[in-house]
Amino acid sequence: MRILLLADIHANWSALSAIREPFDACLILGDIVEYGVEPAPCIEWARQYGTVVIRGNHDHSASQRVPPPTGHGLRALAGATRQQHWNVLSPTHLKYLSRLPVSQTLELDSKKFHLVHATPRDPMDEYLAADPETWKARLAGIDADFVCVGHTHLQFHLNLGKIQLVNPGSVGQPRDGDPRAAYAIIENGQVQLKRVEYDIDAAVSALKDANLPPEVTELAESMLRTGGRP
Ligand SMILES: [Fe+2]
Numbered sequence: 001m002r003i004l005l006l007a008d009i010h011a012n013w014s015a016l017s018a019i020r021e022p023f024d025a026c027l028i029l030g031d032i033v034e035y036g037v038e039p040a041p042c043i044e045w046a047r048q049y050g051t052v053v054i055r056g057n058h059d060h061s062a063s064q065r066v067p068p069p070t071g072h073g074l075r076a077l078a079g080a081t082r083q084q085h086w087n088v089l090s091p092t093h094l095k096y097l098s099r100l101p102v103s104q105t106l107e108l109d110s111k112k113f114h115l116v117h118a119t120p121r122d123p124m125d126e127y128l129a130a131d132p133e134t135w136k137a138r139l140a141g142i143d144a145d146f147v148c149v150g151h152t153h154l155q156f157h158l159n160l161g162k163i164q165l166v167n168p169g170s171v172g173q174p175r176d177g178d179p180r181a182a183y184a185i186i187e188n189g190q191v192q193l194k195r196v197e198y199d200i201d202a203a204v205s206a207l208k209d210a211n212l213p214p215e216v217t218e219l220a221e222s223m224l225r226t227g228g229r230p
Pocket residue numbers: 008010031056058151152153
């Protein structure tokens with residue numbers, strides 16, 4: 001069985017549509033929306049192909065109509081795209097996001113999977129670096145062969161003994177200096193961390209058409225082109 005792992009799509013349809021991997025199951029680890037401006041096709045894709053789709057902090061904020069944050073940088077980008085989403089998404093889209101589970105366990109290919117956007121202690125918000133000892137402590141008591149997470153936008157695979165911990169990285173807003181879309185494949189118990197080039201110009205063009213504040217558009221474009229932190 002070939003399992004496609006995706007996380008942090010962030011309303012970047014150009015990036016998501018560039019991933020042309022064959023798969024038998026697709027696990028989506030949250031943050032389908034915000035930071036980008038094409039949330040609808042990303043939600044439709046997740047609805048159609050996601051075997052399990054987990055709720056991320058941005059899916060939660062957009063669908064629960066959390067007031068847009070004030071401030072600069074990523075906070076401003078999240079706020080501006082959240083408001084843009086409320087104009088372009090249907091009530092059905094928002095309801096879909098609002099009903100996503102914050103964590104889920106399932107068995108695939110005789111392996112136990114535990115899925116969560118951030119960490120089991122704080123499923124939507126905790127940032128944890130790829131440090132094996134910290135993660136071992138955080139996963140104490142979790143009975144799984146694979147724990148799959150997103151949230152940090154950093155791609156990694158840690159072998160923690162019984163548990164393999166996988167973060168496929170971010171499809172739509174990588175932050176590790178590599179602007180290509182990130183994802184992972186798990187097949188026959190083997191993890192492959194993968195990247196694919198996509199049409200960044202098309203994503204930037206969509207951003208510019210959305211008429212967000214200029215400083216927000218500039219930040220988003222810079223992050224997409226460099227795969228860098230703000
Ligand atoms: Fe994210």
